[in-house]
Amino acid sequence: MPRSNNTILLSPEELSLRLSHVVRLMKDDSIDSALINDNANIYYLTGRIIDGYLLLNSRSSSMWAFVRRPSDLEGSTTFIIRKPEDIPAILDEHNIQLGEKIGLERDNSSWSTIHRLSKVFEDREICNIDHILMAARSVKTPAEIKLIANSGIRQTEVYRKIPSLYQPGMTDLDLQIEIERQLRLAGCLGQFRIAGDSMELFMANILVGDNADNPSPYDFAMGGHGAHPSLPVGADGTVIKRGHTVMVDANGNFTGYMTDMTRVFTLGEIPEMARRAHDCSRKICHTIAEIARPGVEAKYLYEKAIEIVRDENLEDYFMGHRQHAGFIGHGVGIQINEHPVIAPRSRDILREGNVIALEPKFVIPGTGAVGIENTYVVTADSPMQCLTTAPEEILSL
Amino acid sequence: MPRSNNTILLSPEELSLRLSHVVRLMKDDSIDSALINDNANIYYLTGRIIDGYLLLNSRSSSMWAFVRRPSDLEGSTTFIIRKPEDIPAILDEHNIQLGEKIGLERDNSSWSTIHRLSKVFEDREICNIDHILMAARSVKTPAEIKLIANSGIRQTEVYRKIPSLYQPGMTDLDLQIEIERQLRLAGCLGQFRIAGDSMELFMANILVGDNADNPSPYDFAMGGHGAHPSLPVGADGTVIKRGHTVMVDANGNFTGYMTDMTRVFTLGEIPEMARRAHDCSRKICHTIAEIARPGVEAKYLYEKAIEIVRDENLEDYFMGHRQHAGFIGHGVGIQINEHPVIAPRSRDILREGNVIALEPKFVIPGTGAVGIENTYVVTADSPMQCLTTAPEEILSL
Numbered sequence: 032m033p034r035s036n037n038t039i040l041l042s043p044e045e046l047s048l049r050l051s052h053v054v055r056l057m058k059d060d061s062i063d064s065a066l067i068n069d070n071a072n073i074y075y076l077t078g079r080i081i082d083g084y085l086l087l088n089s090r091s092s093s094m095w096a097f098v099r100r101p102s103d104l105e106g107s108t109t110f111i112i113r114k115p116e117d118i119p120a121i122l123d124e125h126n127i128q129l130g131e132k133i134g135l136e137r138d139n140s141s142w143s144t145i146h147r148l149s150k151v152f153e154d155r156e157i158c159n160i161d162h163i164l165m166a167a168r169s170v171k172t173p174a175e176i177k178l179i180a181n182s183g184i185r186q187t188e189v190y191r192k193i194p195s196l197y198q199p200g201m202t203d204l205d206l207q208i209e210i211e212r213q214l215r216l217a218g219c220l221g222q223f224r225i226a227g228d229s230m231e232l233f234m235a236n237i238l239v240g241d242n243a244d245n246p247s248p249y250d251f252a253m254g255g256h257g258a259h260p261s262l263p264v265g266a267d268g269t270v271i272k273r274g275h276t277v278m279v280d281a282n283g284n285f286t287g288y289m290t291d292m293t294r295v296f297t298l299g300e301i302p303e304m305a306r307r308a309h310d311c312s313r314k315i316c317h318t319i320a321e322i323a324r325p326g327v328e329a330k331y332l333y334e335k336a337i338e339i340v341r342d343e344n345l346e347d348y349f350m351g352h353r354q355h356a357g358f359i360g361h362g363v364g365i366q367i368n369e370h371p372v373i374a375p376r377s378r379d380i381l382r383e384g385n386v387i388a389l390e391p392k393f394v395i396p397g398t399g400a401v402g403i404e405n406t407y408v409v410t411a412d413s414p415m416q417c418l419t420t421a422p423e424e425i426l427s428l
Numbered sequence: 429m430p431r432s433n434n435t436i437l438l439s440p441e442e443l444s445l446r447l448s449h450v451v452r453l454m455k456d457d458s459i460d461s462a463l464i465n466d467n468a469n470i471y472y473l474t475g476r477i478i479d480g481y482l483l484l485n486s487r488s489s490s491m492w493a494f495v496r497r498p499s500d501l502e503g504s505t506t507f508i509i510r511k512p513e514d515i516p517a518i519l520d521e522h523n524i525q526l527g528e529k530i531g532l533e534r535d536n537s538s539w540s541t542i543h544r545l546s547k548v549f550e551d552r553e554i555c556n557i558d559h560i561l562m563a564a565r566s567v568k569t570p571a572e573i574k575l576i577a578n579s580g581i582r583q584t585e586v587y588r589k590i591p592s593l594y595q596p597g598m599t600d601l602d603l604q605i606e607i608e609r610q611l612r613l614a615g616c617l618g619q620f621r622i623a624g625d626s627m628e629l630f631m632a633n634i635l636v637g638d639n640a641d642n643p644s645p646y647d648f649a650m651g652g653h654g655a656h657p658s659l660p661v662g663a664d665g666t667v668i669k670r671g672h673t674v675m676v677d678a679n680g681n682f683t684g685y686m687t688d689m690t691r692v693f694t695l696g697e698i699p700e701m702a703r704r705a706h707d708c709s710r711k712i713c714h715t716i717a718e719i720a721r722p723g724v725e726a727k728y729l730y731e732k733a734i735e736i737v738r739d740e741n742l743e744d745y746f747m748g749h750r751q752h753a754g755f756i757g758h759g760v761g762i763q764i765n766e767h768p769v770i771a772p773r774s775r776d777i778l779r780e781g782n783v784i785a786l787e788p789k790f791v792i793p794g795t796g797a798v799g800i801e802n803t804y805v806v807t808a809d810s811p812m813q814c815l816t817t818a819p820e821e822i823l824s825l
Contacts, residue, residue: 040657070626079657082626082645101643102751142534142542208612215605221630222659229467229479233618246498248479260437260476261684262619287658354499
C-alpha cells in the first residue's frame with residue numbers, strides 16, 4: 032500500500048530542544064519571527080523534507096508549517112498553501128502574531144525568493160536568519176550525535192573493505208566505483224548536502240599520485256583534476272601504480288547526518304617524507320582532539336596545527352602544494368560545510384556538541400596526498416570523541 | 429605530472445555562437461552588461477567550472493573572466509581576483525565600459541550575493557539576467573546537441589543491460605545500485621544538475637509497484653517514498669515481485685549535458701489496463717514528436733497529450749494517481765529542468781535546437797508506474813529527433 036508519514040517526524044522533546052537552540056539565538060538578536068524554506072534547515076526542524084515554509088516565533092517558542100507538498104501533511108499547526116502569499120490570511124484567521132522583526136534565509140534563498148517573501152511581510156523589518164540557523168545547527172543534540180555516530184560506524188565498515196576492492200590495473204575511477212557500490216549496499220544515501228551553491232562533488236574525492244596536486248575551483252581541502260571539465264574535482268582516470276598514494280575521502284551520509292573520514296592506501300613503498308607527513312597529520316588530529324574543549328577558539332586549533340607542521344618543516348606541502356586550502360577542519364552534520372570552521376580568521380568558539388571534521392592533509396609531489404580526516408564530537412570536559420575509527424595507518428592495497 | 433587546462437575550453441567559434449545567443453536577448457531587454465556567477469551558466473559560457481565571475485557586454489559582444497580559482501587561469505581577457513570588489517578597478521584600468529543597465533542572476537544567486545554585487549555596481553541600474561540565460565541555453569548549438577546525443581547513446585547502452593542486472597529477490601534499491609554501477613562504468617559523471625535549490629535526487633528514480641504513488645515534496649514528474657526521510661523520493665526498499673512494474677529513470681549525464689530517459693520492466697503479467705496506459709504514453713510521445721516544430725506553443729503539446737489520455741479514459745492515472753504532476757515535459761541540457769516547459773500554462777514557444785524530455789507517465793494502483801520518457805531535439809522542418817533509443821516496450825526482467 033502507498034505510505035504516508037503525514038506528520039513532523041521529530042519527537043516533541045527533540046523538536047522542542049532544537050527549537051530552543053534557535054529561539055535563544057533569535058532572542059539575542061531581537062528577531063521575533065523567522066520564515067524557513069531551505070531543505071537543510073527544514074530537515075533540522077522537522078526531521079523531513081517538505082516543500083513549503085516553517086514559521087518560528089521566538090516570543091512563544093512556537094512553530095507552524097505552511098506546506099505545498101506533500102499535500103496530505105497533517106497536524107494542528109500545519110496549513111496547506113499554494114503560495115507564500117497565502118500565509119498572511121492564515122495568520123490573521125488563527126490570530127498568530129509575528130512581531131516586528133522577521134528573519135529570512137538571505138544567504139541560502141535566491142534574491143528573487145527573498146524579494147517575494149519580503150513583499151508578503153512588507154510592513155515588517157526584514158533581517159537575515161541564516162547565521163542563526165547555522166549557529167544553532169553547529170551545536171548538535173544528543174539525538175543528532177547518535178545519528179552522526181551511526182553514520183561513522185557504517186562508513187568505517189565500508190572503509191575496512193577498501194583494500195579488498197582493489198584489483199591490479201585499476202584506475203582511481205575504477206576503485207571509486209567499487210567503493211561507491213559498497214557504500215550504497217551498506218545504506219549510504221548518496222546525497223551529499225553542501226551549503227551554498229558553488230561547491231559540487233559526486234560521492235567521493237579519490238586522489239591518486241600527482242592528481243592530488245591539481246587545483247580545483249571548489250573550496251574543498253583537496254582538489255584533483257576530475258573526470259570531466261564540468262565537474263573538476265577528484266579522480267581523473269589515473270592508473271594506480273606502485274609508489275603512489277591513494278587518498279579516499281568518500282560520502283558518509285547514512286542517516287541524513289554525515290561523518291567525514293579520509294584514509295590513505297598505497298601500492299608498495301612510498302618515500303620516508305610521505306610517511307613522516309602522514310604521521311604529522313595523525314599527530315595534529317590527536318593533539319587537537321586533546322585540547323579542543325568548549326570555550327577554545329577555533330583559530331587556536333588552526334594555529335596549533337601550523338605549529339606542529341612547522342616543527343616538521345612540512346609547510347610547503349600542507350593542505351596542498353600548488354594551491355593551499357585555507358582551513359583544516361569544518362563542522363559537519365546535515366551538510367558537509369557547517370560550523371565551526373577551523374581556519375586562521377575563524378571567529379568560532381568551540382561549544383559542547385560541536386561535531387568537527389579535522390583534515391590536516393599534505394600533498395607530496397611525485398607521491399600524492401597523505402594524511403587523515405576524522406569526525407569528532409566536542410564533549411564537556413574530556414578530549415573530543417572520534418566517530419570515524421577505521422585504521423589510521425597507510426594500508427597496502 | 430599535475431595538469432592544468434588553464435584557458436577557456438570552448439573553441440572561439442563555439443564561444444562566439446553561445447555568446448551571440450545571450451547578447452541578442454540582452455539587447456532585446458536593453459541590458460548592457462551581465463555578471464555571471466552560477467556554475468551552470470559559467471559552464472555554458474566557458475566549457476568549464478571556475479570560481480569567479482564572467483562579465484558580458486552586449487554592445488561589444490565581449491566577455492571577460494574574473495577568477496578566484498583556479499588561480500592559474502590564463503588568457504588576455506582573464507583577470508585573477510580575490511573578491512568581487514576588485515572588479516571595478518580592473519574595469520577602470522582596462523577602460524572596459526559596462527553601460528548603465530547590469531543584469532545579475534537574481535533567481536540563482538542568494539539575496540546576500542546579489543546585495544553584495546549590487547553594491548559593487550551601485551551607480552548602475554540592476555536587473556535580472558537569469559531568464560535570459562535560461563532562454564539562451566534552451567536553444568542548443570550543434571555542438572551541444574552532439575554532446576547530448578552522445579549522452580543518449582551511452583545511457584541507452586546501459587538501459588539495454590538492465591534485464592541482465594536483475595536477480596530474484598532484489599529490492600528496488602538493490603537493482604538501483606547495480607544500475608548506478610553500470611552507469612558509472614560507462615562513464616556517467618554522477619552529477620545531476622538541477623536548477624533551483626529545492627529539488628534533490630541521487631542518481632535515479634526507480635519505482636516498484638505502489639511506491640510509484642507515494643507523493644514526494646519535490647517537483648519531479650513521479651514521486652516515491654524514498655529510502656530515508658531526508659531524501660523522500662524514489663526507491664524505498666520494496667522487493668520486486670510478480671505483477672509489479674519497475675520504472676527506471678536514471679542519470680544520463682555522460683558529457684556535462686544530460687539525456688533523460690525512462691523505461692519500464694516487469695516480472696510476469698501485468699493487467700491489461702497497465703499495458704494500455706503504457707501504449708498510450710508511447711502514442712503521446714510519438715504524436716508530439718510529429719507535431720513539435722519551431723513556432724508551436726509548448727502548452728499546445730500538453731493539450732494534445734491530455735486529449736489522447738481522455739480518449740483512452742486514463743485521466744485518473746495520468747502523471748500520478750494520489751498526486752498529479754503539472755507538466756509532461758521539460759527542456760534538458762546542463763541541468764535537468766531547463767526550458768521549454770511542457771505544461772498547461774507554459775508561455776514557451778518551441779524553437780529549433782530545443783532539447784525536450786517528454787515523460788507522459790501513468791500510475792496504476794496495485795501495479796505501479798508505466799510509460800516512457802524520451803529526449804528529443806526540435807528540428808527545423810522534420811519531426812523531433814529522438815536521442816534515447818532503448819526499446820520502448822515493457823521488458824521482462
